[in-house]
Amino acid sequence: MKPNLVIGGGIVGLYTAYYLLQQGEEVEILDQGEMEVNCSTGNAGMIVPSHIVPLASPGMIAKGFSWMLSSKSPFYIQPRLDRRLVDWCMLFYRHSTLQHVKKSIPSLKALSLLSRQLYVDFVAEHGDNGIQLQEKGLLMLYQTKEGEKEEREFSHLARANGLQVEVLGSEDIQRLEPNVEVRARGGIYFPEDAHLSPADLHRYLKGYLIKRGVKIHTNRAVRGFDKQGDMVTAVQTDKGSIPCGQLMICAGAWSGDLAKMLGFRLPMMGGKGYSFELPNQPQLQQASILTEARVSQSPYGPKVRFGGTMEISNQPQKINLNRVQGIFDAISRYYPDFRAEFPADQQIWSGLRPCSPDGLPYIGKSPRWTNVCFGTGHSMMGLSLAPATGKLLAQIAHHQSPSCPLEGFVVDRFC
Known part of the structure; x- marks a missing residue:
């Protein structure tokens, strides 16, 4: 049985690995750098259900x-x-446009409220551990x-x-x-908004995953993919090939380049x-x-x-x-x-x-490849939306009903 492979060691990738692990899956993470030097550790740490208007707005x-x-x-x-x-x-x-804003609000609101609750649940289960979740608005x-x-x-x-x-x-x-x-x-x-320490959250979550047996490949640049039929079977890196069952691409600003390698357009x-x-x-x-x-x-x-x-x-x-x-x-x-x-x-x-050019993340199955999903394009709300994105990707991988609607976040909307 091939492991589930998550490309991207930022907070979205870590939460995707976390929820796959909760499903009883074997999980590995691949990152092009050392993981800590990314937007997940240097952002404002804000959890913002209030941010219901996408960046693309009148x-x-x-x-x-x-x-x-x-x-x-x-x-x-x-x-x-x-x-x-x-x-x-x-x-x-x-x-x-105003029409785009009105259409986007229900999707962003549902995703944000789910994510906030998942943060509260996470701290209730794991304790503070330096995360410093502050529900002060x-x-x-x-x-x-x-x-x-x-x-x-x-x-x-x-x-x-x-x-x-x-x-x-x-x-x-x-x-x-x-x-x-x-x-x-x-x-x-x-x-209803909150904030936490992003670097401490990333540190704790990475350590937790390693203790639970998640293998992490750092400093690996993706060079291509091995494909068979409508599935990706392995990721080619500058340091060898890594086999995969489900492939979750949570590679932040570089996700568009990976989509290009897979033969479709993901504007980023x-x-x-x-x-x-x-x-x-x-x-x-x-x-x-x-x-x-x-x-x-x-x-x-x-x-x-x-x-x-x-x-x-x-x-x-x-x-x-x-x-x-x-x-x-x-x-x-x-x-x-x-x-x-x-x-x-x-x-x-x-x-x-x-x-993304419409200010909404890409969450869901990729076109063409049945075992590939994307969770990226969150703009300034990566930390805020990370738990919900990870949970949704784990649900998609197991053919479960998603915890909130995905219509606004489809991966192939610009193909």
Whole structure:
């Protein structure tokens, strides 16, 4: 019996292996690097059922063009001659409509709520183990009239779709952050959201899988696939061939390249993000998004992580310090007495988020190959949606009814 093979050692891949293991399967994981250096360890750690609107939505095109005029802005596309980039941008443009948003909301909401519950269940079963799951909600802070209008409109949309929402004034916000002044006109509070320590979750889950007998192949670049009939029988790597029964591709921004090797189209671009940790002084209490700056802030006791930007780039290792400066500058604008020093180079994390052109993940069976599934394209919500994605892929592999609808996430929707 060949093992189930998961390509990708990020949080989506680890949770896929976890739920396959719960089904009694033999599981192996293959990763092109050391696993720890990916978006799963450097993200904001937010679990956000509130994020029911896909990245491709009305207004994003206009915002994107205006942001590209500033080197410190939240969004940037590196100009280059790249047919894949042109195709991706055209698809993104076509999907940035109100109709697409309305159609996507039920699918994203169901997936997010399932994932949040799975996180709660996971911690209840395994204990904290440094994961630091904090069910404190998420605060969207705004400073301008335009920001207030946008966030209040979204609060109406979220409430109409059954989410818990609270509109807060500046005094309410200050009660949530008693240790530091918050400069904000107001905020929208989503009490059902949560956050955790992403690196500690990844560390614990990887260790748990190894203890349960999961074999992990690191630093293996995929070169191709062995095929027989309508099945993939093995993965060819630069260090030999690895046989597989079920094949789960959870390779983040590189999943599109693997789909090409399998003979079909999976539009994907890497959206580079940056983050850094600072001493939490004075201590922030509440996970927040600084909406005008598009910066996230996640406190973990004595440490706090700030992150942001979306840079569509083919240079994953290059750090653009102007973009990091944009994140850093937002701290004093919203928290004027927070003591922050610009991070040293070695403190700055960057990674490529896997972005589909319609802002929805790819979850489900691949075209052509009966034993191949994909779980990727989660953009900035990989950690938030990881448990649900892993559980759904394990259910698909065992021909079980999925725990939530998959219609919005079909893998071959652009074929």
